[in-house]
Amino acid sequence: MSIIERIKKGHFWKFHGGIHPPEQKFLTNDKPIRTLDLPDELILPLQQHIGQRGELLVKEGDKVLKGQQLTLLSSPMSVPIHAPTSGIIKAIKSSTIAHPSGLSDLCLFITPDNVDKWQERQSCEDFYQKSPQEIINKIANAGIAGMGGAGFPTHIKISSKPSINYLIINAAECEPYITADDLLIREQSTTAIDGIKILDYVLQPEHILIGIEDNKPDAIKALKKATKDIKKITVCVLPTKYPTGGEKQLITALTGLEVPSGQLPINLGIIMQNIATCFAIADAVINDTPLIRRVVTVTGQALAKPQNVWALLGTPVNYLLEQCGYQATKDKNLIMGGPMMGFNLANDQVPIIKTTNCILAPSKQEVSSENNEVDCIRCGQCADVCPSQLLPQELQWSAKAKDHVQLQKLNLFDCIDCGACAYVCPSQIPLVQYYRIAKAEIRQQQMLDVQAEKAKIRFEARKKRLEQEKIAREAKHKKAAEARKASMNKKNEGGSSATSAVAAALARVKAKKASAQAAKNNENSITEQPTQDIDTKSKVAGAISRAKAKKMALNKEAKENNTVVEAKVVNTAKSNKTDKDKDKDNDNDNDKKARIAAAVAKAKQKSAQRASSIEQKPEIQSVVEENTSSRDENKKAKISAAVAKAKEKAKAKKLATAEIKDSQTSADSEINRQEKKKIAIAKAIAKAKAKAKKQQKEETK
Amino acid sequence: MTTLIAIVVLGIMASLFGALLGFASIKYKVEGDPLAEQIDNLLPQTQCGQCGYPGCKPYANAVANGEAINKCAPGGDDTIKKIADLMGVEVQPLDENHDQDNSPKVAFIIEEDCIGCTKCIQACPVDAILGAAKQMHTIIIDECTGCDLCVAPCPVDCIEMRPIVQTTQNWQWDLNTIPVTQLD
Structure with a gap:
């Protein structure tokens, strides 16, 4: 069959x-299943199942709708939780959870808004349409x-x-x-x-x-x-x-x-x-509709009206008990789950979770919480009732002796914690509690063993790494030392050989000789000193002239700055003015010519003294350039510069023909320089005058 | 004549067995000390050095060579008992020089105070500290054996040993605790 x-x-x-x-x-x-009013607060532990808890999707103060997902299905072994009613997330903090240890875990506290508003739902009448x-x-x-x-x-x-x-x-x-x-x-x-x-x-x-x-x-x-x-x-x-x-x-x-x-x-x-x-x-x-409520049997002789209720997940146990007429006794003994496999609650604030099927509030006669354990009498009743066909009394002894090897040999992990053995035990030995302890200890030990093995591997790996590093370091040092040695040897070889020493000595002698000769040369060069003196003199003169030119330029600039605004105003009269400037310049020319002639004479005298003034040239040139460049800065200056150039050319022609036909080329160039300077000065004066005139004009206007 | 035969036969047999033993000793040679290996497996592998040896393996070797079995503080009485069983010697109480408190702990770096000196990293026997020079360091709790070795080198005393937080995963049933009572 x-x-x-x-x-x-x-x-x-x-x-x-x-x-x-x-x-x-x-x-x-x-009695039928009763639907309860909303409690004042719902406490939702993030983890209500075996596995990992999901990632939070909400934060404190968020408004949530009934059925809204609160944690994410982040790993395969996680299970999301949902809001059992609409309301506000009051807090996310640690709170006592439904666990025999009475330990705390992260919980969401929801304050219901009593509207009980659902999130949008799509009902599916024919699920065969879905894969x-x-x-x-x-x-x-x-x-x-x-x-x-x-x-x-x-x-x-x-x-x-x-x-x-x-x-x-x-x-x-x-x-x-x-x-x-x-x-x-x-x-x-x-x-x-x-x-x-x-x-x-x-x-x-x-x-x-x-x-x-x-x-x-x-x-x-x-x-x-x-x-x-x-x-x-x-x-x-x-x-x-x-x-x-x-x-x-x-x-x-x-x-x-x-x-x-x-x-x-x-x-x-x-x-x-x-x-x-x-x-x-x-x-x-x-x-x-996500899992947000379940049927819970609230029972026990300590209750006035025990009944099955539709409890929203997160409903505190004390609310359920209150609704079922709980008469609190002096020493509260509350059991979550049935009397056989349930566990005592640490307090009545713990919430209903997905796995809670019963809250038992027994009277003292029903379930005694006292422990009257006496010695085992080897009656063997426990072995008779064990649904897993284990040997409970053997297990008990091994559990008391903490003999984990023997416990595993006796298949402790096939025990389903049903508590039948403890129920029948005439000595009232809480056998199943011993097994629970032993199981937890063995699991802990296994975890520690894994950790120890990991630590050992890491320690060995570290030791190996350090050794390798040490070897590498030594090799490096050795290499460096060798390199140092090699370079030292090279130097030593050069120094120690006799020939090189001789060569060095010879070199030293030569150097001495050379220095002696140099001293002699110096003596010879003393005769040449006057010319050098002249050089310095001419340099000084050049510097002075440069300084003067600069001063002039500065003065001129200052004036210009003062008159910038005016200049702008009289822009229209510019052409006239420039004409006038030209006339004035022509008038001044005669005086200037005389002065220039004198200067040229002086210069000639100087140049005669000079052996060479080549070095000076670029300096003076640069001064002139500087002057011109500073003048370039505004239009007026440009115009005057153009005028000055024209004059300069004329003068240069005159000078060349009348006076210095026979002079040396170097002197010639020197004259040119000097002239240029003079011209620049003249120009500046002319400008100043022009400005004065302008001012006058302005005033008259 | 008989005597001679006896001597020859016994001599041949002796050389045969000798050769066999010599071959076996080479062929079935055991690498390392098997006893030390077994002891090492019993030790908690915190690598803390509290026994006076640089790590669990060296202490295991020392025990195999006659060192006292009661020097492993993290292992405590359980480990001493296991080693005593293995070695066939008397169980001794834990060496009095050691801390009696062998509750599991992990190192914790107060990160605000860490100056990033890397001294603790060098001290850690299992590379459970993460960090770099002048960067904040932190402990990888899952790898930390609670050996205490990183506490002393810290120049700013920012490492402390904290007891492992009890969760529902590592919680132990205990019948001897005071029964849970409710406070209203």
Whole structure:
């Protein structure tokens, strides 16, 4: 008889062990799921699943709409979170999260604006139009993680698919208090089945099995009704036994297959999803509603009206308890999750997250938080009930001795933390707590080992590098030393050889001789000194004349500056003036000629004394040039310069013919220079006069 | 005659076995000291030098050659116990010269105070400090072994050892802690 035939006939397998804790589902399974008012504040931990948290998309003070994505799907193992209602991000800070450690993690604090305004949604009536990949992306972006308790990202689970034999929907809900899935199936069976259909479309499994315990008759009826047209889906009613809802246990119970130690169900072609996850998938794909709320069973005998509620993610536990009539006892004992696998909460400010299916507020009689552990009596009941067929008492001893090697030999990591062993233990040993500690320690040790190995590799690499650097440095030093040595040797060779010493001595003697000769030459040159004196004299004269010329030029410039404005005004009368200037110049010419003649005579005398005045020439020339250049600076100066040049030419002609026919060429040039200077001076005077005239004219005007 | 035969036969056998042993000693020669390797694997590899040896490997070699087994401060009693088991000697308490506090720590550079002298970089045995001359340095926390060696060379005392922050990832269940109580 094949597996599926057996299932069709309702013959199932049994898994080892299991317990029958007293049923407490009656507390909540007769009331509908209640929708609560918005709390005053929502606290959203950035990480609500196994994996990494996403990157933040919002900042403090941002206004968010209901369903708006708050973190990014930044790595494959991350799951985004969404705003459960519209409001303002009040703070992003560390706060106590739902974790047994009571540690803090980064949380978003949202203050609802009570408008509850949705972001734009696009519902999709026919998901068969979409490609499976599109649906997987949709699920990933809706922030869906396994809602049964572990919180494994759903999009990872359903995107790794070889050929799937069985898709198993877990609706067993074996914890004795929780009725969240039961109520969800009863009220929302159509949507839940839609979710299963979506998974069917994406995964294409051969069979779909819904595992449900027989203590939920209404839910079974609802499921059967909803699936009666679908051949592929089989609703499998299993006898009530804890922990049927465990993944491996449910697989064994439904198919008789056992997932090997250290392997995943996918290796057997089996994928399991919780029924609440299916509902969330349907909501996300069809209604474009991300995972922002879930059904939470708020139960326990410390509550006046325990009930299942639709809780927005981020709702603080104390708000839920308040709504369900919590009578606070002196020592609060709050459990998140069921009584078997849940953990005690550090305080009642922690928020509901994606994996929270139950808040249990037990009375003192229900769950005692006292630890009355006594020694193990080797009764072996724990081994009888262990669903993973481990040896709990052996494990306990090894865990107490911290013998990690032995623990791993005893397959500690196959323990599913179900707590059946602790439940049956007559010595009240919290066995499962010991295993949890041991598991955490082993994981920590493994992490440390990896780190130590890494540190070792890095240390070795560094040592090697340093050695190489040292060798390289030594080689470099050696090379440098050799180079130094070689160059030293070269020098030494030159100095030490006898011939070179002799040569040096000879050179020194020669140098001495040369210096002696030079001294003699100096004596000879003393006779020539008068001419040199003359040279200096002429230089002095040149300098004086230059200074004079400069002075003149400066004076002239100053005057010009004063009269610039006036000059501009009388621009029109310029031509007349220049004519007048010319006339004046002609008048002055005669005086000047006489003076020039005298100067020329002086110059001749000087030139006679001079042996050579070649050096002087360029200097004087440059002076003249300087003068002219400074004059060039404005128009008037240019005009006067032109006039002066004309005069100069005339004079030069006269001089050349009348006086200095027989003079030397050098003297001639000297005269020219002198003349030029004189002319420049004359010009400057003329200009000054012209200006005076102009001024007069202006005044008269 | 019999005696002679006996001597000859035994002589041949002796030379045969000798040759065999000689061959085996060359063929199956073990590189390094296997005991030192095993001890090195037990040490925490912080490379801190608190044992007086420049790194874990040299200390492992020394222990293999008879050095005291109780000098590894970061490893603490756990490591001493493991080495004692391996060596078949008595467990000793940690050497009294060492700090008793071997809680895991990482170095932290107060970056505002760092002058970029690179002295800590040279001191770090696992190259876990990032930086360059006259540039701010920082610790790569994931690589830091908490060996303490960078603290002393810092001329401006801007390096401090901080306990590793407890997160949900490295949190340990502890039954012996005071039970969680609520404060209202």
